[in-house]
Amino acid sequence: MKFTTPVVIGLEIHIELDTESKMFCGCPRSGDDTPNSRTCPICLGHPGSKPVLNKKAVEYGIKLALATKSKIAKELIFSRKSYFYPDMAKNYQISQYEVPLAEKGKITLPNKKIVNLTRIHLEEDPASLVHPAGMQSSSYVLVDYNRSGDPLAEVVTEPDMTSPEEARDFMRQLITILEYLEIFDINNCIIKADANISIKESGYIRSEIKNITGFKDIEKALNYEIQRQRKEVAEGKTLKMQTRSWDASTGTTHLLRTKETEADYGYIIDPDLVKIDLDKSWIDKIQATMPELAEAKLEKFTKEHGLSEEMAKILSKDKKLALMFEEVAVAVNPDLAAKWIRRELPRVLNYSKKTLEDTGIEAIHLIDLLKLIESKTITEKIGQKIIERLVEKTFDVKAYVEKEGLAAVSDKGIIEKFCKEAIKENPKAVDDIKAGNEKSINFLVGQVMRKSKGKAVPDEVQKILKDLIK
Amino acid sequence: MNAKEIIKQAKELDKEYLFFNKIVEDPKVYGEGTLSGTAISVKDCVVVKGVESRAGSKILENYIPLFDATVIEKIKAEGGMIIGKTAQDAFGFGSFATNVGIGMKVPLNPFDKERSCGGSSGGSAGITQKATFNHISIAESTGGSIVCPASFCGVVGICPTYGRVSRYGLMDYANSLDKIGAMAKTIEEIALIMRIIAGHDPRDSTSLDKPVPNYSESIKKPIKGMKIGMIKEAFGEGLDKEVKDNVKQAIKRLESQGAKVEEVSLPLTSKYALECYYLIAMAEASTNLAKYCGMRYGAEEKVEGSFNEYFSKVRSQYFNAESKRRIIIGTFARMAGYRDAYYLKAMKVRTKIIEEYKKVFKKFDALICPTMPVIAPKFTEIEKLTPMQNYMMDILTVGPNLAGLPHITIPSGTKDKMPIGTMLIGDHLAEDKLMQIGAKLKAN
Numbered sequence: 082m083k084f085t086t087p088v089v090i091g092l093e094i095h096i097e098l099d100t101e102s103k104m105f106c107g108c109p110r111s112g113d114d115t116p117n118s119r120t121c122p123i124c125l126g127h128p129g130s131k132p133v134l135n136k137k138a139v140e141y142g143i144k145l146a147l148a149t150k151s152k153i154a155k156e157l158i159f160s161r162k163s164y165f166y167p168d169m170a171k172n173y174q175i176s177q178y179e180v181p182l183a184e185k186g187k188i189t190l191p192n193k194k195i196v197n198l199t200r201i202h203l204e205e206d207p208a209s210l211v212h213p214a215g216m217q218s219s220s221y222v223l224v225d226y227n228r229s230g231d232p233l234a235e236v237v238t239e240p241d242m243t244s245p246e247e248a249r250d251f252m253r254q255l256i257t258i259l260e261y262l263e264i265f266d267i268n269n270c271i272i273k274a275d276a277n278i279s280i281k282e283s284g285y286i287r288s289e290i291k292n293i294t295g296f297k298d299i300e301k302a303l304n305y306e307i308q309r310q311r312k313e314v315a316e317g318k319t320l321k322m323q324t325r326s327w328d329a330s331t332g333t334t335h336l337l338r339t340k341e342t343e344a345d346y347g348y349i350i351d352p353d354l355v356k357i358d359l360d361k362s363w364i365d366k367i368q369a370t371m372p373e374l375a376e377a378k379l380e381k382f383t384k385e386h387g388l389s390e391e392m393a394k395i396l397s398k399d400k401k402l403a404l405m406f407e408e409v410a411v412a413v414n415p416d417l418a419a420k421w422i423r424r425e426l427p428r429v430l431n432y433s434k435k436t437l438e439d440t441g442i443e444a445i446h447l448i449d450l451l452k453l454i455e456s457k458t459i460t461e462k463i464g465q466k467i468i469e470r471l472v473e474k475t476f477d478v479k480a481y482v483e484k485e486g487l488a489a490v491s492d493k494g495i496i497e498k499f500c501k502e503a504i505k506e507n508p509k510a511v512d513d514i515k516a517g518n519e520k521s522i523n524f525l526v527g528q529v530m531r532k533s534k535g536k537a538v539p540d541e542v543q544k545i546l547k548d549l550i551k
Numbered sequence: 552m553n554a555k556e557i558i559k560q561a562k563e564l565d566k567e568y569l570f571f572n573k574i575v576e577d578p579k580v581y582g583e584g585t586l587s588g589t590a591i592s593v594k595d596c597v598v599v600k601g602v603e604s605r606a607g608s609k610i611l612e613n614y615i616p617l618f619d620a621t622v623i624e625k626i627k628a629e630g631g632m633i634i635g636k637t638a639q640d641a642f643g644f645g646s647f648a649t650n651v652g653i654g655m656k657v658p659l660n661p662f663d664k665e666r667s668c669g670g671s672s673g674g675s676a677g678i679t680q681k682a683t684f685n686h687i688s689i690a691e692s693t694g695g696s697i698v699c700p701a702s703f704c705g706v707v708g709i710c711p712t713y714g715r716v717s718r719y720g721l722m723d724y725a726n727s728l729d730k731i732g733a734m735a736k737t738i739e740e741i742a743l744i745m746r747i748i749a750g751h752d753p754r755d756s757t758s759l760d761k762p763v764p765n766y767s768e769s770i771k772k773p774i775k776g777m778k779i780g781m782i783k784e785a786f787g788e789g790l791d792k793e794v795k796d797n798v799k800q801a802i803k804r805l806e807s808q809g810a811k812v813e814e815v816s817l818p819l820t821s822k823y824a825l826e827c828y829y830l831i832a833m834a835e836a837s838t839n840l841a842k843y844c845g846m847r848y849g850a851e852e853k854v855e856g857s858f859n860e861y862f863s864k865v866r867s868q869y870f871n872a873e874s875k876r877r878i879i880i881g882t883f884a885r886m887a888g889y890r891d892a893y894y895l896k897a898m899k900v901r902t903k904i905i906e907e908y909k910k911v912f913k914k915f916d917a918l919i920c921p922t923m924p925v926i927a928p929k930f931t932e933i934e935k936l937t938p939m940q941n942y943m944m945d946i947l948t949v950g951p952n953l954a955g956l957p958h959i960t961i962p963s964g965t966k967d968k969m970p971i972g973t974m975l976i977g978d979h980l981a982e983d984k985l986m987q988i989g990a991k992l993k994a995n
Contacts, residue, residue, distance in 0.1 A: 129720040349885050
């Protein structure tokens with residue numbers, strides 16, 4: 082391939098799929114974290130044990146292939162990738178080689194750039210190694226087989242990215258897709274990237290950085306590596322192909338080994354697993370369950386609902402909020418809906434450390450609430466208070482407003498009375514306003530709002546105050 | 552005989568003939584059924600819960616499996632009593648049960664202790680011949696490891712269709728070739744045990760989901776009008792003359808009962824099966840043996856140096872010469888640059904060989920030939936064989952094994968008091984026909 086850009090980046094991303102059980106045995110994929118508690122003769126590689134494929138993992142892989150418009154293989158074939166390592170139960174990994182699950186997909190970045198996917202394949206995770214005294218200074222390692230046999234989807238990109246920012250955006254887009262497909266849970270699944278990076282100055286001699294977790298670290302690791310490579314070249318050194326590790330705690334990469342030749346994994350087709358037809362009817366069935374993805378939602382939000390590009394981007398990134406928005410926006414003004422779903426809802430959720438599912442809040446609650454605001458039956462202030470209570474426990478919003486007498490005060494006499502009191506109690510603020518300090522009026526509005534327990538309409542209060550002070 | 556007496560006899564025989572790698576001191580009976588009162592010996596490579604299982608290799612010293620192979624579960628449920636693990640070439644790598652693990656015993660032929668039992672399921676064949684108690688042995692074949700020793704020891708041995716019997720719990724030699732089968736003195740016992748161990752197992756993805764016939768009924772059926780193909784190439788060069796004459800007599804016996812026997816040629820199989828078999832078997836074996844590295848079970852050493860140094864030390868010390876030879880050849884055959892020429896080419900040839908057999912089975916109910924080209928050789932003769940001559944011993948048995956076809960050996964006579972076996976090969980899942988014909992084959 083002929084490169085021209087200052088920086089060339091390609092990624093290999095390992096995604097742990099959010100299945101109940103492991104890839105080739107019945108052990109739970111997540112749960113008890115006591116070392117080696119979620120194991121059996123199969124994921125421990127005991128002699129005589131045999132793998133049996135978890136179809137759910139295949140289904141998840143197919144979903145990812147469909148979402149990235151990849152070409153899906155006709156048959157699912159697993160191979161043995163042989164190499165010796167202490168984290169390998171069998172000293173071979175069941176993976177895919179000649180024929181991956183899918184090829185030639187693509188993911189579009191926010192800047193509309195297309196990153197091509199070479200392949201998507203399925204494989205089992207090795208065990209995890211625990212270095213009791215840190216990676217560099219431990220004299221021994223412990224092996225925990227809880228992770229051994231977890232289902233992974235590996236996504237390999239073409240070297241299409243030209244900056245660390247693009248790599249970061251790619252990871253973000255990928256995670257959004259995974260979350261929309263509900264095949265990955267960021268809270269209990271691991272996503273790791275190996276990044277290949279080279280620069281023009283060296284003639285594109287690439288290094289591979291292993292095991293980068295999280296999209297923020299991708300950007301940091303790649304930025305560090307660009308600086309390191311440029312420095313080496315500037316010092317007159319000749320770069321060699323090498324594999325490096327990323328140390329997130331120090332923000333640096335370290336040499337693991339220089340690559341003289343490509344490793345030879347001696348692949349053979351795994352004779353314990355039969356070939357599985359990926360027939361059209363199965364794929365069609367999965368296709369029918371595919372949700373509308375973020376990209377489509379973004380377009381819909383701007384074109385159909387008239388949201389700003391920025392608002393639409395933020396809403397479409399989070400599947401749950403996006404779905405909530407779609408339901409609410411048919412009943413109330415889309416801008417109002419967007420504002421509340423994008424800002425107020427996440428605010429109170431964050432504050433109470435809850436997720437949307439924890440609360441039981443549904444579209445109907447927000448529709449009722451926003452309709453009351455839209456019709457000025459309640460003030461936004463009261464709206465905020467109601468949503469705070471909804472997060473604790475849901476209830477019928479309309480009935481609640483009536484029962485608690487929360488409707489906005491529309492009796493001008495009462496508001497005027499509160500305004501007069503506020504003016505009397507705060508002579509300094511009144512002087513400031515008269516001296517031309519317009520901002521002090523907000524202070525007085527706040528006082529009136531407090532007196533009305535939030536039920537006064539701020540715009541009206543301000544108007545009355547101005548009239549009275551004039 | 553009660554359990555105590557059975558174990559006493561097994562131990563006495565073992566002392567004299569070295570048939571066992573492990574004898575169960577206090578054997579238990581778990582269920583009740585058609586195997587009640589039958590002692591079952593098990594080739595070392597089939598795991599039995601709680602009983603040291605080594606696949607004949609020192610590298611699995613002290614490995615006590617945590618689970619039963621599916622066949623063992625089925626046997627236990629039917630009342631079979633597991634009495635021990637039988638001697639074999641380590642991991643099944645051999646034709647004479649002489650490639651045993653370092654420091655382990657070579658079983659001796661029941662008819663002449665200077666001769667081999669055959670391999671790799673040598674111990675199974677020997678004890679099957681010598682036991683006077685009700686006994687069936689569970690054996691395993693990758694390239695001929697059931698019928699070869701059964702023939703040399705004068706017992707009936709069946710290797711079923713690939714996938715007919717679950718491999719769950721079988722320590723793998725070459726997964727696409729391994730089959731669990733059985734040995735017994737009579738074909739009636741073979742019919743009985745096959746009915747129990749055959750059938751689908753969701754724990755083995757390659758297991759076939761096909762109904763299991765009542766083989767005990769099959770063996771009673773007449774063979775009049777059945778068509779049997781006599782494999783032309785198997786009666787050619789390299790075949791012992793007395794073995795040839797004996798098998799021809801056996802064929803006559805079948806003809807006298809109304810079977811129609813015709814000569815048939817398998818040119819492709821005869822020419823390429825052996826090479827093709829060894830390439831695939833060794834390539835798969837070299838990956839299967841990777842897990843034995845002294846880390847999780849079996850033999851271990853003082854942990855020193857890097858993991859690479861440690862694994863190499865354990866593997867160098869505990870694998871025997873033949874295991875190392877097959878790991879090295881197998882690894883070579885699947886290396887980049889050689890894969891296409893060896894491993895992948897062999898896979899393609901295998902498909903062609905299967906096609907050749909399938910074509911023949913359109914016309915014939917079974918094929919017939921000698922099981923082994925010679926009678927059991929003396930240990931002194933075996934020592935002189937080169938590895939290549941050793942592999943040549945499997946010339947007649949690798950074909951059906953490579954194609955996953957069921958085959959059975961029936962004792963059909965003797966030469967110098969040593970047994971001769973005649974082999975019948977059937978189409979996929981045609982075990983019933985093999986037993987039907989086999990029942991008529993035995994010398995009177």
